[in-house]
Amino acid sequence: MKDADRALVVAVTTRAVFDAAAGDVYGMGVAFPLLQSLQKVNERLLEKNPAESLLFDVVLIATDSQQQSSRIISSTSHYGLEVGRFCFSSREDLVETLVVNNVQLFLSTDRDEALQVSQKGVLSALLGRQEAPSESLRVMLCGDAIVRPDCDPVPASRGAAQSFSARLGEMRGRFGVSGSPLSIVLVTSSGGSKSCGVALQTLRSRGLSVDEAYCLAGAPRGPILSLLRPHFLLGDGVIDLED
């Protein structure tokens, strides 16, 4: 198990990772590319520094009684996924499970689930759809909440969001400008170039350097999002990446 203090603990539901299928091994779900990308980042970090402690620590959480624990574990090893911990919990105990496991980011495909979790103070995000494997882990940050924190739809998890982005920034800083296995993408939906500038400066002051920036100033988000194909989107409460 990774160094508890330094690792970035990311929890994903098994429902998102695996598709229910007949047979001993589950099919690959929506979160599959994400896990592979997280793994890639860890590999590159360890390449640079075998003693690196700032790594992603993946926790798989099963709340779905339909999925069998044995098949979850065997599927995980079948695909060679590196999972730090398995937690077999229930829907009611989900938040507690996350807190007990020191989860810094919870990822789900279920909007209600993600919202419920973030309202309890655990940073949560919806997973994006990846049609093709990506070269890097693409994390999208929504700048609007950064610029106007009063308009943050989920103030409870704001603190968690800030500390996560600082750690993420530290991790990003381990790599150079090009060829990084981790890309940070900033999108501001409303507000003009000035507010995007404020977001860039705020993030920089938190230690997070952004790779790509898109200022939409009210233009529809859909076409841009489908080009950007983030693995997940942070900082906008919980929004639907399909919007």
Next chain:
Amino acid sequence: MVKMSLDPVQVKELNVSPSPNGDSRASWEEEEVEEEEEDRLGIATKTKPPKPENAVTVAVSSRVLFRTELEQRVFEQKGVEEYLRYQIEHENEPFAPGPAFPFVKALETVNARLRELYPQSEELFDIVLVTYNHAHVGIRLINTINHHNLFIERFCMTGGSSPIGYLKAWQTNLYLSADADKVREALAEGIAAATMFMTEKLTEVSESQLRVAFDGDAVLFSDESERIFKAHGLDKFFQHEQDNEDTLLDHGPLKGFLEALGKLQKKFYAKGQRLDCPIRTYLVTARSAASSGIRALKTLRAWGLEIDEALFLAGAPKGPMLEKIRPHIYFDDQMFHVEGAAEMGTVAAHVPYGVAQKHNQPQKPGARK
């Protein structure tokens, strides 16, 4: 000797007097007055950028909107990390205006006039900065935009990946870049695009009227006639044009942009502002009015496109004529003409389209077409 034959229908007298170019090219040493900036902010918050589908979207790259030669050299000589470090170090130093700057300022002038006449309308120019620069340069670019009082609220900094997808997502009507490869990519996707270059000499342009000049073949029209000229020579070209006088030319990559300009012009005409219209378009072609020019004019007419002035040079150099017109931008498919225009201080943009791209030799001056 430049001989210009007059077509009784379309060609008008040139009565262009260049206006002094005061602040449309703000020197980056100028101090911004505090009050002006607040007022600017006030305006900015009141006017929202239009929806992409309603607007005429012009995407410009940072290298053509501003002067970044020094930074380019740092990039080429010392690599990307050093380049970004340099940019961040100089973050509070705005870039100087680049070749596309006067054009963008003129678009904003048109917008101001359109807003006066049609306060609710979203049929405006929308200027988007599309750069494959890294977001580390973002703060310097935004500072520069603010410094020059540009109304650019939308941008894409793609951090190195191709901006073409974003051009399509923004429904871009025109893309201007310093990178010929990106421009070719855009043209291949059906987006009007041209490469711009920095020139040392820049003549003053109007602050109150946007002037856009186009070459004919391989810009507004397809390159079919140029193909014949290059393959078979002048006589065959003339014959072909005569035989096909009543056949429309096929459209070229910039036709759509001329069309978009025409739609905005009509909005001024509808309010009785034809004489005072802040948009003026020019055709500057090597064709000759009495012969091969007729087909060009018939084609424009059939397309329902008005062009304010058509200048048939019959093969004479374009530089002097452009120097009189003083367009904010001139589109041509041949580098020979782009360079000739630039020598005389006209901002010319190269459209890398059609058969001319395979021929690198400059045309002999005086070749009649």
